[in-house]
Amino acid sequence: MAPKAPTPEKGGKKTKQQSSASAGPVSSAPAPDTSTVKAEEVDDSSGPIYLVAKPLTPAEARREEIYYNVALFVITILSFFTRFYMLFHPDQVVFDEVHFGKFASYYLQGTYFFDVHPPFGKLLFALVGWLVGYDGAFLFDNIGDGYTHNKVPYLAYRALPALLGSLTVPVVFLTMKHSGYSLAACLVSAALVLFDNGHITQTRLILLDATLIFSMSCALYSYVKFMRYRNSPFSQKWWQWLLLTGLALACTISTKYVGAFTFFTIGLAVIIDLWNLLDIDNGLSLKQFAQHFFARAFALIAMPFMIYLFFFQVHFWVLNKSGPGDDFMSPEFQETLGDNELALLAKPINYYDTIAIKHKDTGAYLHSHSDRYPLRYDDGRISSQGQQVTGYPHKDANNNWVILPAAGFPENDRLGHPVNGGDIVQLYHVVTGTYLLTHDVASPYYPTNQEFTTVSPEDAAGPRHNDTLFEIRLSNGKKEQFRTKGGLFKLIHFPTKVAMWTHTKPLPDWAYRQQEVNGNKNAQQLSNTWLVDEIVDLKDDRMKVEKKKVKQLPFMKKWLELQIAMFRHNNALTSSHPYASLPPEWPFMLRGVSFWTQNDTRSQIYLVGNPLGWWFATSCLAVLSGVFVADQLTRRRRYYVLAENVRTRLYNSAGFFLLAWAAHYFPFYIMGRQLFLHHYLPAHLTSALVAGALLDFFYGNPGVFPVAYQAAAAASTKAAAKKGQVVESVVHRLQPPTMYPPSSLISYAVSGVIIGLIFGVYWFFKPFTYGDPGLSVPEVLMRKWMNFDLHFAK
Known part of the structure; x- marks a missing residue:
């Protein structure tokens, strides 16, 4: 049996050199120089033993x-x-x-x-x-x-x-x-x-x-x-x-x-x-x-x-042309790329334009139709029974909204007034003749979020006027002119400060399986972002396609946007894969991944x-x-x-x-x-x-x-x-x-x-x-260890 260490009163205290001995990358203390360590520096049999060695001779070291x-x-x-x-x-x-x-x-x-x-x-x-x-x-x-x-x-x-x-x-x-x-x-x-x-x-x-x-x-x-x-x-x-x-x-x-x-x-x-x-x-x-x-x-x-x-x-410097990665980036970022289609098609938006608004992440259009929310939802909560406002993935007349100023302009002076970031606006639904509104009623899926609906022109001009007011808050925080394609924005309800939001979970059949649109109390959430896809029936000078100068963005702003996009999409890679495996399987080599096969030669x-x-x-x-x-x-x-x-x-x-x-x-x-x-x-x-x-x-x-x-x-x-x-x-x-x-x-x-x-x-x-040579069925079966998903095993 190994001896016990001495108790303190028996003098078992180590020397400073011994207690600081180290030989690895975790510690900074030096190993003792064994060429000078004498036997009296080694604890006796009642304490820890230190094994020491003389240095090699120069000849031994060379060998x-x-x-x-x-x-x-x-x-x-x-x-x-x-x-x-x-x-x-x-x-x-x-x-x-x-x-x-x-x-x-x-x-x-x-x-x-x-x-x-x-x-x-x-x-x-x-x-x-x-x-x-x-x-x-x-x-x-x-x-x-x-x-x-x-x-x-x-x-x-x-x-x-x-x-x-x-x-x-x-x-x-x-x-x-x-x-x-x-x-x-x-x-x-x-x-x-x-x-x-x-x-x-x-x-x-x-x-x-x-x-x-x-x-x-x-x-x-x-x-x-x-x-x-x-x-x-x-x-x-x-x-x-x-x-x-x-x-x-x-x-x-x-x-x-x-x-x-x-x-x-x-x-x-x-x-x-x-x-x-x-x-x-x-x-x-x-x-x-x-x-x-x-x-x-x-x-x-x-x-x-x-x-x-x-x-x-270097990445940004080399990749200076529009390409397949454009859609992952904001329109502001895309305008830094040469020949970017969105930058070329971006149009300034004026009041009284008819526009189609699109959610950036899901691609759904802001949509409404004459159907109403049910009196009660599946969980027993009661709705306002107002007109449904949803997200719809396809182009449709029910996606068309007229953007109106909160205070209005004289009827003979309505054209040519630009919409700017920070403006307070109303959105008028063309097909049903109603105004967009959100209020303190729970949405169908999110009891904490507000329901979006519409109200009649009479209510919009009267007691519900404030509830129809929204702020255009551009993502870049600027007060510049609001544009299609190139201007991401959040629609912030002026009285309650919630942000219009949608998600991919479909509503029940009473809403034709369309997306829920609601008021998100977390207005800073990135998924609250929308863009104006087009100005419907545009007929003025803005129809002309002009060659726009490539814009410049500060490097750190581009880098930060790309970082956020990379992390979000990396975390979204959750779909199943036939050759995916879990960490507990790895150390034991339970299965592998098929990279390539060739049927003619039975190679893989x-x-x-x-x-x-x-x-x-x-x-x-x-x-x-x-x-x-x-x-x-x-x-x-x-x-x-x-x-x-x-x-x-x-x-x-x-x-x-x-x-x-x-x-x-x-x-x-x-x-x-x-x-x-x-x-x-x-x-x-x-x-x-x-x-x-x-x-x-x-x-x-x-x-x-x-x-x-x-x-x-x-x-x-x-x-x-x-x-x-x-x-x-x-x-x-x-x-x-x-x-x-x-x-x-x-x-x-x-x-x-x-x-x-x-x-x-x-x-x-x-x-x-x-991948060479190809193997016969018996040869493949000999190598089918554990859960290896091998081809040509039969």
């Missing part, structure tokens, strides 16, 4: 460096081979290449488009197309469309993600190396990504994930390197790796918004680091601490945000990770979590099962990787949008880091299970201390850089078996990764 470099070279060559192998096949559009190839073409044509992802990854594809002289004529309309006969430089496009995917593997290796892990551990972590079928498939096609995963891995690597120089703050190397961390973070979040998970990972580590620096025992004045704080704030927040904005500036590309690799990495996540729990429980009873510096290293390094995995995995549980297997790939990469760290923990440290070791140390520590000897053992180190933890034979043997098995499973599923 270890050669081993690492040879291994790095080999895995890099293999990485390029696995990603570039058969890159030309198939010469057809595969899966989401229909989106990201199309976006590259739009960039090359300067045609405005809309997408829920930030522009960086898509701009890289456009850059490749521009470098090879492509004009973007092919629009990637359908999966299976041919590249070769359409003269599309698809190999150049695919070479970009293949390059980034290839470089990700050595970055994983280097992250492990510079975290201080043995060569065996580095190889296992790298192999889990190198021979993963899912990573290979996703990073050799015209998709964004290669850019995302490479940037994310570079952020983790740069931060690990930055922490190696934590004892040399504000030095050139310290600044270099801090700024590179910020650059990698900027590229990550500028590719996909899930890059925010990497920000969270690094951010939490930085907060812990700053908390440790704030400790007065570290010797920093408040001024010095402030310098640390602002250096990190600039490099990891301000600079990435500026780079993020820069990519959007099916996104599936390396099942054995994923199961092994998931097991390591569970084991490491169990180790942490067990360690915390035993320490509550003052049993020190782990050697102290081994434990510190486990928390600060392996714990950092486990944090990264959790940050890239658990947020998906609260997302309502469509999710697919490829969303787990960043988390899988971090699980590979955890697996290598855990291997080193079990097979690289003699003090991992130190019950027997402590029994021996209990008898030898005091004797060694009396002689002034160094207690020698093997411990993995981050400091100094020339220290390399040697791998034991058992760790090489275990890692060799793991890598061999992972390679074998990779090779077994290789036909689904490269």
Whole structure:
């Protein structure tokens, strides 16, 4: 049984050096210099054991460096081979290449488009197309469309993600190396990504994930390197790796918004680091601490945000022509695009014009007809039994309203008076001869919202006059002239300040399944926005179509509008998909995604990770979590099962990787949008880091299970201390850089078996990764593991 720690009165207090020992990227405290640690600095058998080691000799360090470099070279060559192998096949559009190839073409044509992802990854594809002289004529309309006969430089496009995917593997290796892990551990972590079928498939096609995963891995690597120089703050190397961390973070979040998970990972580590620096025992004045704080704030927040904005500036600069993305943006935004149809057709609106008003989000027209609201609704509430006002999706005479001034003009002076933002108006329904009104009566579906109806001219001129008054509130907040097409507005009821609103849930049959229109008390809600679609029977000089000058909008206003639109539409991606999957399925590789099939050859590309690799990495996540729990429980009873510096290293390094995995995995549980297997790939990469760290923990440290070791140390520590000897053992180190933890034979043997098995499973599923060769029914059935939705299985 491991010995209990001494009680305070028995002198069990640790030295300052021991209590601050650290070996990982989460903490800023240095690891103890074991070349100078004497035996009297190691607690005796009644307390925690510290395993210490002498530095390697220069010759030993050079030899270890050669081993690492040879291994790095080999895995890099293999990485390029696995990603570039058969890159030309198939010469057809595969899966989401229909989106990201199309976006590259739009960039090359300067045609405005809309997408829920930030522009960086898509701009890289456009850059490749521009470098090879492509004009973007092919629009990637359908999966299976041919590249070769359409003269599309698809190999150049695919070479970009293949390059980034290839470089990700050595970055994983280097992250492990510079975290201080043995060569065996580095190889296992790298192999889990190198021979993963899912990573290979996703990073050799015209998709964004290669850019995302490479940037994310570079952020983790740069931060690990930055922490190696934590004892040399504000030095050139310290600044270099801090700024590179910020650059990698900027590229990550500028590719996909899930890059925010990497920000969270690094951010939490930085907060812990700053908390440790704030400790007065570290010797920093408040001024010095402030310098640390602002250096990190600039490099990891301000600079990435500026780079993020820069990519959007390039996005707006390149996309200067009207295109398929116009409809997602406001008319004011659209007027910044050349040849925009809405900008060309926009007409100024005058009083006494007959107009058709359209809801921006649903496309329904403001509509009324002679039918009345029922006396009682289904829930028993009573209506006003007034004339129905609804939203109707088609053009119709019942959509026509005359816009009138609240005070009126003399009958002989009614023409030519412009309607301006901020004006108070009435709306007269042409077909039924009534005036639009809202009042304090609950709407059919929303008891908290007001009913919209109409009243007779007599009531509108008499006791109900104020209830028929509405303010034209332009979305840009200006008092300029109200226009069709190009002028979004909210119709605000003048007495009650509610905003006219509609939604897609249809009313019952008594309203012909049309949309409800009601008064929304939340007047600031964006979905309260309407526009005037046309002026009906326009016959004056405004009929002329004039060439309008392209307008300019401030960059930040355009950026903010696009951000809001991107987030809204991303959250709206909730429809079902036959290959969608949920987060609980991902770590266990329960199902994949069909990317491409060819009936003639029975070939298919099916996104599936390396099942054995994923199961092994998931097991390591569970084991490491169990180790942490067990360690915390035993320490509550003052049993020190782990050697102290081994434990510190486990928390600060392996714990950092486990944090990264959790940050890239658990947020998906609260997302309502469509999710697919490829969303787990960043988390899988971090699980590979955890697996290598855990291997080193079990097979690289003699003090991992130190019950027997402590029994021996209990008898030898005091004797060694009396002689002034160094207690020698093997411990993995981050400091100094020339220290390399040697791998034991058992760790090489275990890692060799793991890598061999992972390679074998990779090779077994290789036909689904490269889409070649086609398989017979028995061969497909052999690979139909778990819930894989494979084609040609019968």
